[in-house]
Amino acid sequence: MCSAKNGIGMGDFWTVQVKVNFLPSVTCSPEKVGQAQQMNADAYLECIVEAYPPATLRWFRYWKETGEKRHITDNPDYRIETSGLKDSVVSRLTVVNVLAGDYGEFHLTAINDYGEGIGKVTLFETPEIQIGPGAPQIRYIPRAASSAYRLEGMTSSILVLLITFYFAF
Numbered sequence: 001m002c003s004a005k006n007g008i009g010m011g012d013f014w015t016v017q018v019k020v021n022f023l024p025s026v027t028c029s030p031e032k033v034g035q036a037q038q039m040n041a042d043a044y045l046e047c048i049v050e051a052y053p054p055a056t057l058r059w060f061r062y063w064k065e066t067g068e069k070r071h072i073t074d075n076p077d078y079r080i081e082t083s084g085l086k087d088s089v090v091s092r093l094t095v096v097n098v099l100a101g102d103y104g105e106f107h108l109t110a111i112n113d114y115g116e117g118i119g120k121v122t123l124f125e126t127p128e129i130q131i132g133p134g135a136p137q138i139r140y141i142p143r144a145a146s147s148a149y150r151l152e153g154m155t156s157s158i159l160v161l162l163i164t165f166y167f168a169f
Helices: none
Strands: 002-005 013-014 022-028 032-037 044-050 056-060 068-074 078-085 086-094 104-112 114-127 137-142 149-152 160-166
Touching: 022 104, 032 044, 044 104, 044 114, 056 086, 086 104, 086 137
Parallel strands: 022 114, 032 114
Antiparallel strands: 002 013, 022 044, 044 086, 056 068, 056 104, 078 086, 104 114, 137 149, 149 160
16 A cells, blocks of 8 residues: 655545566475385375466476486376466376386476476485475385285374284195
8 A cells, every 4th residue: 555645735646556466486305205116106206386466387208318308197197286376386196006117207297478497306216205394204014924924104203103904825
């Protein structure tokens, strides 16, 4: 709100809306995401995009070796979700059921009338399933020469989860 007074009469007031136009800024966090393959586990790649006017977002799979870039759309192998306000959104690419060919670099490109911003996330292989920040980190431990499997993990620094499954053969 602006006000103007000159000591003569009542002054005047105006409400002013200021819009600041700027090119997209893309921040991916974390920049590296690990996940095990062939374990029915998904990987979650997230980027925050700030832009005004709002940006058009597109995810790409990128191969450094060849320079090839392939546009990713919502399909059974990938899910794309976007949430937030007009000038600040979070875009999440879910790599469904990670397989060996999924590892590598992914780019989120944000484009508006003032330019382009690019965020990069690398998906790499881990030996164990990764659940995500704040969720239980779980390990599957098969018992040698036994029909029992142990599922253990930590849900916080206080609570430890230990479950044993027995299977009849």
